[in-house]
Amino acid sequence: MRRSDGRTVGPSDCIHVWMVITGVLLPSLSPTVRLSGQAVDRTKAPAFPPPPALKLPAVQTATLPNGLELAVVEMHKVPVVDVQIVLDAGAARDPADLPGLATFTATMLQQGAGRRGALDIADEAAFLGAQLNSAASYDAATVSLHVPKRRLEPALDLLADVVLRPAFADSEVARQRELRRAQIVQLADNPVAIAGIAFSAIVYGRSHPYGRPLNGTETSTASLSRDRVAEFYRATYRPNAARVLITGDVTLAEVRRLLTARLGGWERGPVATLAEAAAPAAAARTVYLVDKPGAAQSVIRIGHVGVARATPDYFALQVLNTILGGAFTSRLNQNLRETHGYTYGAFSQFSTGRLAGPFVASASVVTAKTDSSLIEFLKELRRIRDEPVPDPELAKAKAYITLGLPADFETTGAAAARFRELLVYGLPLDYFAHYADRINAVTAADVQRVARQHIDPDHFDIVVVGDKSQIEAGIKALSEGPIVYRDLWGQEVK
Amino acid sequence: MPTGDFDRLLEAAGGDNNGSTTEDRTNYYEDAPSNALALPLWLDSDRMGFLLPEITAEKVDLQRGVVQNERRQSYENRPYGLAEENILQRLYPPDHPYHWPVIGSMADLSAATLEDVRGFFRTYYTPNNATLAIAGDITPRATRQLVERYFGDIPRGPTVTRPTPPAVQLGADVYATIEDRVQVPRVYDAWHSVKAFADGDATLDVLANVLAGGRSSRLYKRLVYELQIATDVVAFQDGGRIDGKFELWATARPGHDLTELARVIDEEVRKVAQAGPTPREVERAQNSFEAQFLSRMERVGGFGGKADQLNFYNYFVGTPDYFEKDLDRYRKVTAADVQQAARGYLVDAHRVVLSVVPQGKPELAVKQ
Numbered sequence: 001m002r003r004s005d006g007r008t009v010g011p012s013d014c015i016h017v018w019m020v021i022t023g024v025l026l027p028s029l030s031p032t033v034r035l036s037g038q039a040v041d042r043t044k045a046p047a048f049p050p051p052p053a054l055k056l057p058a059v060q061t062a063t064l065p066n067g068l069e070l071a072v073v074e075m076h077k078v079p080v081v082d083v084q085i086v087l088d089a090g091a092a093r094d095p096a097d098l099p100g101l102a103t104f105t106a107t108m109l110q111q112g113a114g115r116r117g118a119l120d121i122a123d124e125a126a127f128l129g130a131q132l133n134s135a136a137s138y139d140a141a142t143v144s145l146h147v148p149k150r151r152l153e154p155a156l157d158l159l160a161d162v163v164l165r166p167a168f169a170d171s172e173v174a175r176q177r178e179l180r181r182a183q184i185v186q187l188a189d190n191p192v193a194i195a196g197i198a199f200s201a202i203v204y205g206r207s208h209p210y211g212r213p214l215n216g217t218e219t220s221t222a223s224l225s226r227d228r229v230a231e232f233y234r235a236t237y238r239p240n241a242a243r244v245l246i247t248g249d250v251t252l253a254e255v256r257r258l259l260t261a262r263l264g265g266w267e268r269g270p271v272a273t274l275a276e277a278a279a280p281a282a283a284a285r286t287v288y289l290v291d292k293p294g295a296a297q298s299v300i301r302i303g304h305v306g307v308a309r310a311t312p313d314y315f316a317l318q319v320l321n322t323i324l325g326g327a328f329t330s331r332l333n334q335n336l337r338e339t340h341g342y343t344y345g346a347f348s349q350f351s352t353g354r355l356a357g358p359f360v361a362s363a364s365v366v367t368a369k370t371d372s373s374l375i376e377f378l379k380e381l382r383r384i385r386d387e388p389v390p391d392p393e394l395a396k397a398k399a400y401i402t403l404g405l406p407a408d409f410e411t412t413g414a415a416a417a418r419f420r421e422l423l424v425y426g427l428p429l430d431y432f433a434h435y436a437d438r439i440n441a442v443t444a445a446d447v448q449r450v451a452r453q454h455i456d457p458d459h460f461d462i463v464v465v466g467d468k469s470q471i472e473a474g475i476k477a478l479s480e481g482p483i484v485y486r487d488l489w490g491q492e493v494k
Numbered sequence: 495m496p497t498g499d500f501d502r503l504l505e506a507a508g509g510d511n512n513g514s515t516t517e518d519r520t521n522y523y524e525d526a527p528s529n530a531l532a533l534p535l536w537l538d539s540d541r542m543g544f545l546l547p548e549i550t551a552e553k554v555d556l557q558r559g560v561v562q563n564e565r566r567q568s569y570e571n572r573p574y575g576l577a578e579e580n581i582l583q584r585l586y587p588p589d590h591p592y593h594w595p596v597i598g599s600m601a602d603l604s605a606a607t608l609e610d611v612r613g614f615f616r617t618y619y620t621p622n623n624a625t626l627a628i629a630g631d632i633t634p635r636a637t638r639q640l641v642e643r644y645f646g647d648i649p650r651g652p653t654v655t656r657p658t659p660p661a662v663q664l665g666a667d668v669y670a671t672i673e674d675r676v677q678v679p680r681v682y683d684a685w686h687s688v689k690a691f692a693d694g695d696a697t698l699d700v701l702a703n704v705l706a707g708g709r710s711s712r713l714y715k716r717l718v719y720e721l722q723i724a725t726d727v728v729a730f731q732d733g734g735r736i737d738g739k740f741e742l743w744a745t746a747r748p749g750h751d752l753t754e755l756a757r758v759i760d761e762e763v764r765k766v767a768q769a770g771p772t773p774r775e776v777e778r779a780q781n782s783f784e785a786q787f788l789s790r791m792e793r794v795g796g797f798g799g800k801a802d803q804l805n806f807y808n809y810f811v812g813t814p815d816y817f818e819k820d821l822d823r824y825r826k827v828t829a830a831d832v833q834q835a836a837r838g839y840l841v842d843a844h845r846v847v848l849s850v851v852p853q854g855k856p857e858l859a860v861k862q
Contacts, residue, residue, distance in 0.1 A: 007822060025560075025713070040539075040643055040647065042540060042543075042643055045536060046533060046536050047531060047533040048507075048529050048530045048531070048532050048533060049528060049529045051508065051527045051528075051529045051530070052527070052528065052529060054532075062522075074776065077792070077794050078495045078788060078789075079788065080785075080788050080789060080790045080792070118709075118719070119710060119715060119719065122709035122710040123710035125710075126708055126710045126778050126779075126781070126782050127777070127778040127781055128772070128781065129781040129784055129785030129786075130785070131785075146789070147785070148784070148785050151781075151785075157608075171581060175719070175722065178722060178747075179722070180717065182678070182725045182747040182748060183725055185574070185677055185678065185748050186676075186677065186678060186725065186745070188677065189573040189676045189677055190572070190573055191571055191676065223658075238854060245801060246599065248722050282641075292675075294675055295561070295571055296566040296570040296571045297566045297567060297570075297571045299571075327505055327507070328501050328510075329498070329502050329505050330502045331651070334498070334619050337560055337563075338498065338556070341556045341557070341558075341559025341560050341563070341564050342559070342560075342563070343554075343560075343567075344564040344568075345562040364563070364566070365563070365569045366559075366562070366563055369628050370499075371628060392506075393518065396502060396505055396506040396667065398504070399506050399507065400505045400506070400508060402508070403507065403509075403527050404508050404509075404510070407510075407525065407582020407795070410792065410793055410794070411789075411792035411793050413789075413790065428540050487820075
């Protein structure tokens with residue numbers, strides 16, 4: 001403990017302070033700061049008033065005659081606009097024989113559309129200062145545009161071409177297919193990428209969509225063709241299975257006019273209901289070792305099938321995970337990083353999807369401490385079930401989540417990411433108005449209940465990507481389950 | 495305050511913090527709800543004024559382990575992760591502060607003593623060597639009073655002199671090859687260029703954009719799109735306080751060697767040096783930079799937020815009020831400037847050419 005009284009120091013006349021309020025730089029303060037003479041209590045954190053009420057931008061909606069739903073979030077602070085077309089065309093729709101088709105189709109949208117060639121699209125987007133992206137997750141495909149307001153109209157022309165009139169020329173399909181094959185070769189060099197792919201494959205298996213690699217395999221990539229891409233596009237890229245989210249310096253009326261002109265002619269079409277997929281029954285706790293000779297660290301992933309976005313336990317799980325591995329002061333990070341120094345960071349996450357997504361705890365740890373790290377991981381993962389969370393820890397986690405919300409809505413891109421989640425999972429558009437209340441209602445008993453229900457150490461899949469010759473004996477000595485050998489794709493190594 | 499309270503108190507108030515170090519400067523930030531403004535000021539002033547006696551051998555050893563793991567995670571266990579330090583070693587002489595990577599070598603990290611750490615803190619973590627920027631929903635008068643209250647009694651430290659080593663040049667091209675646990679080779683070119691905000695700095699940003707800024711750039715078009723001999727290409731101007739470097743790299747596709755890639759790279763760089771970029775290429779780059787400037791105005795906190803930008807400008811140009819002038823630098827760049835920069839800083843200058851090849855495959859390296 002330190003006190004400021006008794007210190008006999010002169011005024012600090014040398015710290016320079018700059019302040020800015022909502023974008024206007026104040027005249028820089030005089031560099032000479034005079035002391036007020038008031039002593040500071042260095043032993044006690046200052047008291048401060050309660051936080052201001054959360055102010056969220058409102059979501060307005062409209063529907064075009066072809067069934068395309070628009071959600072508009074007006075944010076007028078900076079003249080930029082973020083547009084996201086969210087489509088029910090995610091990788092969960094990949095045919096079992098062709099993983100990677102949804103992400104490849106999203107990539108192909110930009111490789112020629114309307115009268116524009118692939119390079120024209122890239123050139124035009126850059127010329128407009130626009131970021132144009134098209135990608136797919138398991139649950140959705142998203143075509144997005146982030147652009148200065150004054151270039152919005154030509155950028156929307158480009159966006160409309162990409163979404164409505166992709167060419168899928170044979171030559172471009174071949175070009176992107178070969179690029180993807182080369183990128184897949186490089187995956188095997190990256191232990192973190194290996195851990196992600198192998199973990200999903202091991203937890204879900206190949207018969208569940210979440211078990212297949214988003215960008216496909218070497219074999220599936222070789223089978224990508226114009227016909228398969230065009231067929232996937234025809235079956236899923238429809239206005240009745242899409243929603244548009246516009247965030248930024250626009251009004252609803254303006255958006256309605258601009259998008260009616262560009263997306264009003266988008267033809268409706270039948271989009272098949274996505275089949276349910278059951279997760280495989282959990283196996284007894286097993287360690288899956290992916291050998292990476294010479295690796296300086298072991299990349300660890302521990303988990304199993306978790307919960308869907310629609311789980312009624314969502315808010316309790318947010319609190320639980322913040323305590324366990326969702327913040328710097330979380331238990332996993334404090335233990336493995338701040339107490340033991342085994343890692344640069346340890347985390348955990350419930351990835352919630354349309355279907356039950358994985359729960360995963362993860363870190364990259366120094367090779368020599370792989371076994372010790374597993375001990376600490378398992379200790380924390382068991383303790384959160386066995387003991388109720390103390391009140392101060394619970395309060396800290398709830399405050400961290402609820403008082404951190406304004407930052408999630410500060411920029412157009414960040415706000416779009418939060419609102420996008422509502423569109424993908426069909427949640428009510430006023431969802432965030434009640435978010436803090438739902439978090440604040442979580443009790444220590446709730447946290448323990450959901451920990452016991454959704455974290456199951458007896459059925460952990462423990463994936464370790466590291467130097468087998470250095471780590472195998474130590475892991476075996478833990479007696480936390482059999483060790484089996486897998487490759488990058490999570491498949492058995494004989 | 496007890497170890498760990500800095501983070502705990504801040505998170506309990508809904509805040510976050512982080513820090514970073516480059517060759518030239520270290521910055522810390524705390525983001526917090528506006529009602530809690532006093533807390534980060536109290537925490538930060540406690541760190542600046544009262545951390546020193548709390549730095550113990552045990553804490554240094556523990557954090558040494560954390561930083562060694564940062565080095566492993568971000569460099570040693572990452573494909574091509576050791577390329578950058580191999581470039582710096584060859585671009586700068588051993589006594590130049592840019593000769594080694596910011597994270598240090600494993601040997602350096604192991605060798606750092608308690609007294610090294612305390613001495614560094616005593617010398618550099620002082621009010622006379624720091625600037626504080628506050629951005630957000632604040633009132634200037636009350637904020638200033640808080641700052642005076644918390645920082646006012648922290649004593650000055652020793653006068654800090656910044657190293658000003660003489661300008662360095664390469665006397666000849668330097669070719670080097672390292673092996674890595676990768677399956678395809680990657681070539682790196684690095685040239686000495688200009689310091690941050692010096693004449694030519696923004697021009698070199700535009701040049702990097704013309705050469706390799708996205709899928710409309712010249713090198714992407716040749717290497718990745720047309721010839722299909724590379725998977726990616728990247729170029730950037732990296733200006734520091736003491737020196738700057740211009741860097742370019744490209745990764746080969748399986749079955750292609752780096753001599754093939756290097757030939758095309760050299761051809762394209764020479765074309766820009768001979769004929770310059772087209773007016774559209776310059777305008778396209780300018781529009782892209784302008785859009786980035788706009789998006790930078792959206793956020794107050796974190797790395798790259800408004801507060802960080804004010805400090806950044808103040809560090810390099812001596813005033814925080816430089817946003818507009820910075821943007822003007824890009825607006826003024828002409829095709830002729832870019833052509834001259836390509837000739838002067840790249841074609842007519844020596845460089846380091848580093849080949850990173852799969853183990854046991856030195857034949858894939860660039861042949862001189």
